[in-house]
């Protein structure tokens with residue numbers, strides 16, 4: 424039984440990083456699903472747009488990573504809100520399938536446009552100077568940027584959880600998820616709140632895109648690959664729960680990392696095997712409320 | 715100047731019947747999809763009054779309240795609140811003008827605790843009841859503040875549903891069957907609360923099937939049938955109208 428701590432830790436770290444992206448993306452999907460009742464298939468494309476906005480901000484305007492971290496979620500979030508106002512809003516009250524198809528179409532269009540202009544290869548995006556290098560922890564080498572991604576994502580996830588579960592604005596969101604008509608009859612502008620919620624979910628995806636740019640490069644199809652796994656994460660976690668999507672995101676990232684170490688051949692499928700098991704044993708997901 | 719004021723005052727005296735109406739509903743029609751539910755409803759509620767809509771199941775009482783609140787998608791006619799036409803307004807705008815609604819199914823949110831449920835409706839005007847005043851009216855709620863909203867008993871949920879619209883500063887309340895399915899002692903408590911609210915100057919439009927209860931709090935009654943108002947009388951004429959009322963309500 425030779426366990427190579429160094430290699431195991433490295434895979435665990437990769438798992439935590441992937442888990443960070445899963446958590447940020449599935450959290451956004453959960454928030455959007457709660458309010459809009461739409462399974463936002465465009466999420467991966469919007470994540471990709473976050474990375475591209477970071478790239479443009481740097482290459483065209485000379486605005487570095489830290490600006491991108493703030494501006495990309497706002498810019499892509501605003502783009503998302505335009506999509507919601509002009510298209511998604513019209514699907515209110517219809518079956519999930521319509522939203523899924525529309526956002527799937529949007530994802531293909533957005534990715535197609537970017538592919539047309541930038542091909543399929545990756546554009547480089549450097550790690551910001553302040554986060555370069557790393558620390559030797561003795562049992563492993565910890566690159567600063569990767570530690571930053573995990574800590575920052577976790578912080579953003581917990582802040583979002585706090586916003587939704589513990590604040591007055593969050594109480595509006597939760598109440599409107601249950602009974603939008605009544606919340607509106609109390610004087611809350613629910614349609615505007617729905618638009619902002621979509622913007623928030625999309626902003627989280629864009630933020631994940633910026634975080635991933637220095638690690639995975641900037642590619643038109645970077646979201647297309649990721650979104651399939653994220654949907655599996657959402658199915659496993661259950662659509663309803665905010666904390667559930669955060670925990671499941673990180674947990675499945677780690678599960679993948681461990682599999683890469685112990686049985687690398689299965690590392691790409693382990694999440695889906697797990698998904699099938701969950702669907703068979705607890706179809707509403709690990710933390711989801713039954714539909 | 716004086717002539718201008720006279721010119722403004724003149725039309726008011728002409729429609730004097732409605733001049734002090736907080737809510738004036740004329741020829742209100744409403745539809746659920748293709749089905750036409752309200753066929754020209756007419757009534758008014760004056761400042762400080764408790765007015766009760768009576769009628770059998772399916773008469774259109776809830777639909778009338780929802781139409782005033784702007785919740786029914788397709789409606790026509792005239793609804794004027796404090797002189798403002800609101801038939802085309804969105805429900806959030808109507809709420810912000812000072813109309814508060816307590817729905818028949820109570821609408822307590824399961825994902826919110828009692829405190830959050832209580833604090834949910836935003837302030838629409840200054841002068842809503844303070845939490846202390848609310849706990850004076852509903853002492854039970856104070857002890858249950860941290861419970862999940864839907865873990866309360868039916869009576870407590872009804873009190874919470876009324877309590878939360880008192881905080882907002884709205885002075886016109888629409889209560890849809892607040893006594894439905896509740897024990898007599900709780901009905902009594904709700905009756906006292908409504909009387910107290912009336913004393914504090916609230917104007918209340920109440921929907922009830924229990925006219926024995928309604929007669930203890932209402933100033934006037936309207937009777938609905940098949941989406942229309944078919945009769946109206948003051949509380950003082952209740953005894954004289956008892957036979958008719960029994961026939962209308964089938965009790």
Ligand SMILES: Nc1ncnc2c1ncn2[C@@H]1O[C@H](COP(=O)(O)OP(=O)(O)OP(=O)(O)O)[C@@H](O)[C@H]1O
Nearest residue numbers: 746749751769770771772773774775776777778923
């Ligand atoms: N969502 C709806 N869709 C279609 N028809 C409806 C809907 N809600 C109510 N109706 C119909 O509208 C009519 C009036 O219903 P409404 O709820 O206003 O009656 P009500 O007087 O409040 O009755 P109750 O005393 O039972 O509450 C009924 O015939 C009912 O079947």
Ligand SMILES: [Mg+2]
Nearest residue numbers: 775776777818
């Ligand atoms: Mg009713």
